[in-house]
Amino acid sequence: MKTLVDPANALVRGLSAIRTEFHVPQGFAPEILAAADAAAARVPDAHADRTALPFVTLDPASSTDLDQAFTIEAAGSDLLLHYAIADIGWFVRDGDPVDIEAWERGTTLYLPDGKAPLYPPVLSQGAASLLPDGPRPAIIFTVRVAPDGGVRLDGAERALIRSRAKLAYDSVTEAELPPGFAELSRRIAEAEAARGAARVDPPEQEVERLAEGGYTLRFRPRLQSEEQNSALSLATNMAVADAMIAHHTGLFRVMGRPSPKSVDRLRHEAGALGIDWPADQPLESLERSLDPADARHAAFMLAIRRAGDGASYMPWREDQAPWHSAVAAAYAHATAPLRRLADRYVVETVLAIANGRPVPDAAQAAFAKLPRVMARADARSGQIERAVIDLAEAVMLQGREGERFEAVVTDVDPRGARIRLCGQPIVARIAATDVGPGDRLTLRLSEADPGRRTLTFDTA
Template sequence: MRAIVDPTNALDRGLAAIRQQFQVPGSFPPDVLAAAEAAARRPPTEHVDRTDERFVTLDPASSTDLDQAFAIERSGNDLLLHYAIADVAWFVDDGGPVDAEAWRRGTTIYLPDGKAGLYPPILSEGAASLLPGGPRPAVIFTVRVDSDGEVRLDGAERAIVRNAAKLAYDSAEPAELPPDFGELAQRIAAAEARRGAARVDPPEQEVVPLGEGRYELAFRPMTRCEQSNAALSLAANMAIADALIEHHTGLFRVMGEPDKRAIRRLRHTAKALGVDWPQQMTLDAYERTLDHRDPKQAAFMLAIRRAGPPAAYMPFTEGVKPWHSAMAASYAHATAPLRRLADRYVVQATLAVANGRAVPETVTQAFPKLPQVMARADARSAQVQRAAVDLAETVMLHGHEGESFSSVVTDIDERGARIQLCSRPVVARVDAQGVQAGEDLQVRLVSADPDRRELRFARA
């Protein structure tokens, strides 16, 4: 994608407007900061010492809110994933100021120029983060992965761990990772293929600051190392989901499949982007063939993600099996408690059931309330991210008014025709009179207004 030159600082103004419009939280209230500072000094007293095990973290190089550290060992033909998760619950008192603020926020919100954290930085980027150096309290989930990639939760414990190396996706060397890191990821991928899972992680569309008022609208594809790391979280979250279902409790991530209308729209999007989707091939099968390093296929992967129904949270319901269509399995969120409120409660429930204890009442009471809270937080986060991309698109196209672009009509609804530009990963609207879905359409850019984050096209 071309760089965005922004001499009028439209992005800065626009990002400030986005924060105001969507009420993105700013700094934390004084009572929350004071409670977090006190909690950061809390010594761990219910944790076994596992500092002799070599745990490492694997994240973007700039990350400081580290949720997960891992170690892997062999057990016969099985692999044991020891997944250390930040013990956020140790630092957050139920009903206290930090907890109340986390319920108001729900998730960490990311913007091109910074983030609005779920917890104060003294916890999320300090005492609770699994940073290298000093020991940190964690909850270790031990997940058994057999030769076929099937997973089972073998145990969970509170422990003190030491991060031996803060590794980055784009620079980690194989020798720095556990020897069976790649093998574990391959087993999980093979199991997904047998289940017919459609979990294909698209690249993130992001606004990248280049300095001196310049930005770039780009796709950030997942590195191979990042994809393998995602398999660790998948293994843990699936094993945790099964354990919670067995004990008739929990909170699960669920998602349905794209409907027929969405599939038709995706067919037209594929045509617009110039990607070859054979007519006889299902979406699930085709999705697994896509290469995120190809810009056109990356754009189509993003379109697939946007086409399906949004994922949601569901508490355990007797007689109803929670199902995530992209995973083709039951699935929970437990591995990012520094960034998602719900994970803290899933971690606590899993710690209890794995050790034969009753799930704390505060956790069981939270499960029915969390779906609505997380839906609101997820919606706001998605709106903020979409608004940031819309802003970048208008800044990028500002000054190109009057130019013509090739597009394809992907679908038509009460708001007009939705079009996909052929030369850029931009979706827009145009007058629908006399056009049909799938039709090639030449459009002219009428206006690109960064202040309103609005693109207007007319049929050329």
């Protein structure tokens, strides 16, 4: 991990320019803040008292918008996952100023120098966050996990909880986690393998602000604690999806598999990267064997991600069953309501279903509109993320024009070749079409321009 050398503060200026270019909201209007203050004062009076349950949270150390808390108990051979979700729906009413602004934003936007939250901080980092400083309102989904990893929603209720600890991915110990945490994660992982799921995440390229000042650019593989924690969210979101399907309603996260033509191209890329892929081995099986710490495997994982059409949202339809290929099951988003608008309506829907009540009209109406709103928000989030990375890469190499770098080709398309610099957390594009995935090149940096967020390489 290396700190970016940025004596001219090009990164600071560039981040400001990105905020302007992509219309990143700067705070909230006074009337929205006033409405949020009033909402934060609402007393949770429709919530059961579950403060005796030993809930904990597990997130990045710096997070304060805590969507989930959990505890686990044994029920014979089954495990009961009590997954508490921040009850933002208790504070935000349909059509109020906070709700209207959330529909404009869609998601929380993240930049290295700060985020633009979906809801005002008094709610998202205060009254609605599951912080360990007192009773907090939540919606508890109780998910039954069988020995074979099968999941079922056993119930949902509004409740007051008290988190015992705010645990962090990079420092948590096994003793701090509820008994059954590792076993539950193992069951979910084995069930994924049995279904042929391919939920494999390549290393993320990210820019991180350092506590001592400055920034760093790196590839960040997921930590084991992060992978295990994601199993809890996966189990809950699958159980929620099944509950909505049974009642012919809801909003689902869907994604198709790469086409046969794309799979053929991936076989060529695997060969170029020196990855053994037997002719009779399905892509899903190969994906589960990939190691993101291996640069060749990481490059191939990125190629697989680009080979599909990406994930999207779909409301319930009688003529089309929802399916997420990476999960190999029906799947929904319900576990991050402080950061995603759609989750709020899914949570309220499942709460109604589990307690024999009609689905709220506002949720039914929202499901028809949310796919477009969330697609727009996801697109803007992706554009901002890419712009931040491009800026950091240009700052990192500014002043090194003329130097030569070893690189590996990771993908080729009509626009040229995508390359990864060896030994540097930098992915770029060059105007070359006579190369293939896995080829090693020597490149000369001709220009690094933080103002335009571009790198230009020539083949040496």
